[in-house]
Amino acid sequence: MEPQNAIDQLLSSPIQAINIGVEDFADNLESQGVEVVHVSWTPPAGGDLEIIAILDQIL
Amino acid sequence: MITESALLENRYFDSVFLMRVSKRLSEQSGIQQAALVMGTPKNIQILADAGYEGIDKLAAAPNDLVVCLRADSVEEARSLMEDLERYLARDQSRPAVETVRSTEKAIFLRPTSNIALISVPGDFATREARQALQSGLNVFLFSDHVSVDDELSLKRLALEKGLLMMGPDCGTSIVGGVGLGFANSVRKGPVGVIGASGTGTQEVTSLIHRWGSGISHAIGVGGRDLSDGIGAISTLQAIDALERDTGTEVILLVSKPPGAVTMDLVNQRITTSTKPVVTCYLGSHRGVSSDSENVTATHNLDDAATAAIRLGGGIRVDEDSPVMPDTLERERTKLKASQKYIRGVFSGGTLCYQAQQVLREAGLEVHSNEPLDKDMVLTDSDSSIEHTLMDMGSDEFTEGKPHPMVDSVQRARRILSEAHDPQVGVILLDCVLGHVAAEDPAGDIAPSISKARLTARQRGEHLSVVASVCGTELDQQGLDSQVQALEEAGAVVFTSGFQAARFAVGLVAMKDQ
Numbered sequence: 067m068e069p070q071n072a073i074d075q076l077l078s079s080p081i082q083a084i085n086i087g088v089e090d091f092a093d094n095l096e097s098q099g100v101e102v103v104h105v106s107w108t109p110p111a112g113g114d115l116e117i118i119a120i121l122d123q124i125l
Numbered sequence: 126m127i128t129e130s131a132l133l134e135n136r137y138f139d140s141v142f143l144m145r146v147s148k149r150l151s152e153q154s155g156i157q158q159a160a161l162v163m164g165t166p167k168n169i170q171i172l173a174d175a176g177y178e179g180i181d182k183l184a185a186a187p188n189d190l191v192v193c194l195r196a197d198s199v200e201e202a203r204s205l206m207e208d209l210e211r212y213l214a215r216d217q218s219r220p221a222v223e224t225v226r227s228t229e230k231a232i233f234l235r236p237t238s239n240i241a242l243i244s245v246p247g248d249f250a251t252r253e254a255r256q257a258l259q260s261g262l263n264v265f266l267f268s269d270h271v272s273v274d275d276e277l278s279l280k281r282l283a284l285e286k287g288l289l290m291m292g293p294d295c296g297t298s299i300v301g302g303v304g305l306g307f308a309n310s311v312r313k314g315p316v317g318v319i320g321a322s323g324t325g326t327q328e329v330t331s332l333i334h335r336w337g338s339g340i341s342h343a344i345g346v347g348g349r350d351l352s353d354g355i356g357a358i359s360t361l362q363a364i365d366a367l368e369r370d371t372g373t374e375v376i377l378l379v380s381k382p383p384g385a386v387t388m389d390l391v392n393q394r395i396t397t398s399t400k401p402v403v404t405c406y407l408g409s410h411r412g413v414s415s416d417s418e419n420v421t422a423t424h425n426l427d428d429a430a431t432a433a434i435r436l437g438g439g440i441r442v443d444e445d446s447p448v449m450p451d452t453l454e455r456e457r458t459k460l461k462a463s464q465k466y467i468r469g470v471f472s473g474g475t476l477c478y479q480a481q482q483v484l485r486e487a488g489l490e491v492h493s494n495e496p497l498d499k500d501m502v503l504t505d506s507d508s509s510i511e512h513t514l515m516d517m518g519s520d521e522f523t524e525g526k527p528h529p530m531v532d533s534v535q536r537a538r539r540i541l542s543e544a545h546d547p548q549v550g551v552i553l554l555d556c557v558l559g560h561v562a563a564e565d566p567a568g569d570i571a572p573s574i575s576k577a578r579l580t581a582r583q584r585g586e587h588l589s590v591v592a593s594v595c596g597t598e599l600d601q602q603g604l605d606s607q608v609q610a611l612e613e614a615g616a617v618v619f620t621s622g623f624q625a626a627r628f629a630v631g632l633v634a635m636k637d638q
Contacts, residue, residue: 071287073366076239076263077342081303084231084262086253087244088139089222091267091306094560095242096220098303103231103238104224107245107253108137113165113187115248122252 126157126195128176129202131209132183133190137163138213139244143190144527146212148534155201156194162525164189165246171525187246228253232260242305243292244268250293251275258282258290265305265345266292273354276347280358289366290359295345296323299330306345307530309559310599314339315437317373319363321346321380324473325407325426327559327595329379332430332621334597337442341372353384357391368399375436376402377429381478382409395420401436405429407479408497425479427623448617453631456617459587460632464550467629468543469493469514470536472529472566473595476555476622477516483626484512487634495519509543514553530562537573544577544588551589552577553629555622558596558607565602567594567610574614589632590616593625 083102085092092104111117138146143161150159160175162168164185172180177193185191192209196202225231232238241257243250247270257264258279266279271293283290291298291305297320298305302313309327311334320326320343330340344367346359360378367373376398383391383406395402396417403421405428421436423429431441467484471477474495484491491497494506495516503513506521517529517536529536543549552574556566563569574590581588592611598604611618619625 072239072261072263073287073289073362074369076289076300077366077370078301079239081240081300082235082238084228084235084238084241084257085222085244086228086231086241086257088141088267090139090141090561091242091244092222092224093220095303095305096222098560100303101235102222103235104222105228105231106224106226107139109187109246109249110252113249118249118252 126197127199127202128178129194129196129199129206130177130180130183131192131206132164132185133192134186135188136190136213137188138190140246141531144532148527148532149212150194150205153205155197156205157197158195160193160525162191163187163246164191165248168525228256228260232262239263240265240300242267247271247293251279254279254290254293255282258286258288261286261288263289264291265298266290266295266347267306268292269294273349273352276349277355277358280350280355284358284362289344289362291345292347294349295347297326297343298345299340299343301342304560307557307559307561308343309334309596310601311597312339312599313341313372315341315372315374315439316433317341317367317370317376318343319346319360319367319376319378320344321348321350321360322407322475324555324557324595325379325405325475327473327557328476328622329377329405329426329430329433331595331597332427333434334599335444335620336430336434338434338437338439341370342367348381351380351383351387351391353386355387357383357387360391361394364394364398364402374400374438375433376400377405377433378402379405379407379426379429382406392420403429403432403436407475408482425482425623426475427621444620446620448619448628452617453628456587456589457632460550460589461586463548464586465633466546466549467512467514467551467553467633468509468546468549469553470539470543471514471516471555472518472533472536473555473557473622474516474518476593476595477514479622480553480626480629481514483623484514484630487630489630489633494521509546515539530557530566533563533566533569537570540570540573540577541580544580547584547586549588551591551629551632553625554590554592554616555625556592556594556607556611558594558600558602558604560601562602565607565610567602567607571610571614574611574616578615589629590614591619591625591629591632592616593619593622595622
């Protein structure tokens with residue numbers, strides 16, 4: 067049997083989520099019994115988009 | 126009245142949390158208005174425009190929290206500022222979700238994760254989504270204000286990697302029974318939904334549940350996926366996946382009309398689908414899409430849900446209608462001849478859109494801030510004219526302010542202002558339940574419905590308020606109690622937005638001639 071692709075796997079297995087941003091969404095998943103890790107996100111490089119673009123090119 | 130501002134450096138909070146705190150602060154004694162935002166240039170401009178003088182001199186950065194209060198006195202404002210940390214503290218009653226500082230760390234902790242939900246501000250959303258896709262995660266991208274070019278590049282990357290990119294601006298999905306974003310609780314069943322609109326997906330999945338069937342998955346693709354700029358990349362992937370999915374027996378596609386090129390692309394694909402497909406292209410003129418061997422073309426969400434239930438092997442079983450057969454006549458006779466206009470005040474964009482379609486098909490000219498026909502756009506969104514249906518969740522009402530599905534303040538105000546127009550006979554509303562939505566959406570707007578009707582009564586007129594509740598008995602808000610709250614305020618309440626809009630048309634149809 068061929069290994070499942072990632073989309074089929076998502077639709078056929080329990081959701082395991084990473085939540086990036088609004089904490090309410092993580093709380094909501096947790097309350098539905100979903101395994102979730104919340105990323106307490108903050109804007110990178112102090113939110114300076116020009117610096118972020120430069121860093122993304124370098125790294 | 127005075128204004129007071131403060132800046133808390135390097136204190137980042139998400140927008141939903143800040144809106145909740147803003148609301149709590151606004152309710153404190155002596156406080157007229159509170160606005161808590163992160164110090165992005167756009168937010169600072171919004172505050173300056175709202176009359177907070179000197180706010181631009183704070184030199185805020187996107188990582189800084191800006192707090193603005195409009196209060197009766199300096200003492201009351203400063204006293205609340207001193208107490209601010211108490212409001213910013215995490216609510217201890219909330220679930221203890223494992224929290225880390227970076228996506229890398231989250232992936233390291235849970236290498237078997239299969240999806241990332243991303244709801245960061247639009248400027249940063251593409252970067253986070255790209256990182257998630259490159260790490261092999263499917264993405265549910267709630268964030269909006271992502272450019273078409275960025276969306277295309279993210280969707281091409283997802284396609285290349287065999288991953289699903291739901292969004293940007295994806296409000297709703299249901300994957301294997303789990304609601305992502307604003308979703309309703311529905312039973313599992315044979316209908317697989319692909320939705321390019323959040324409330325369209327919510328309405329159709331709720332109706333399928335309430336009429337006796339169920340949902341295998343509902344895959345949100347974002348509002349632009351079927352435009353020619355994107356070419357239905359996610360929709361086509363979702364069709365492939367639902368075709369392979371053993372739990373799906375019928376595929377239902379809900380969208381605004383696709384772009385011309387994309388329409389051909391999608392039609393070619395669905396006519397060769399191994400499973401029956403129902404299409405519902407809202408806002409299109411009849412005849413844009415037509416039936417073929419395994420494609421059933423529908424024109425509204427009720428017909429779409431009904432067809433999907435039938436093709437999934439079920440029979441639509443209607444609930445006992447709370448609306449008595451003589452209600453239309455009873456309400457209509459109370460309206461004066463001069464009360465000939467409908468005013469819609471919607472929280473769900475697609476429900477507003479569908480209602481416009483119902484009015485248009487009844488021969489009524491309908492204005493909106495988000496019109497079906499571009500030439501019917503309102504020049505001033507604060508002033509309705511003739512038949513006007515407002516989408517209160519559009520950008521102009523939600524920039525720096527909570528969405529009406531979370532906070533009803535702006536909608537309540539609008540309901541009241543419409544009631545002051547003596548030519549208005551009907552106010553048409555939606556009430557959307559489900560995950561992440563307000564705890565008591567009907568209770569939030571019920572007082573304004575009562576007050577609007579009282580306003581009309583005081584000048585000797587009757588005002589019909591017609592509402593629909595989008596949700597199920599499994600939703601946390603409680604379907605019956607939500608319907609009851611609206612009815613007690615005097616609204617006539619329907620199961621679907623389509624039924625409510627048709628009823629509203631029935632009330633004014635004769636008067637408009």
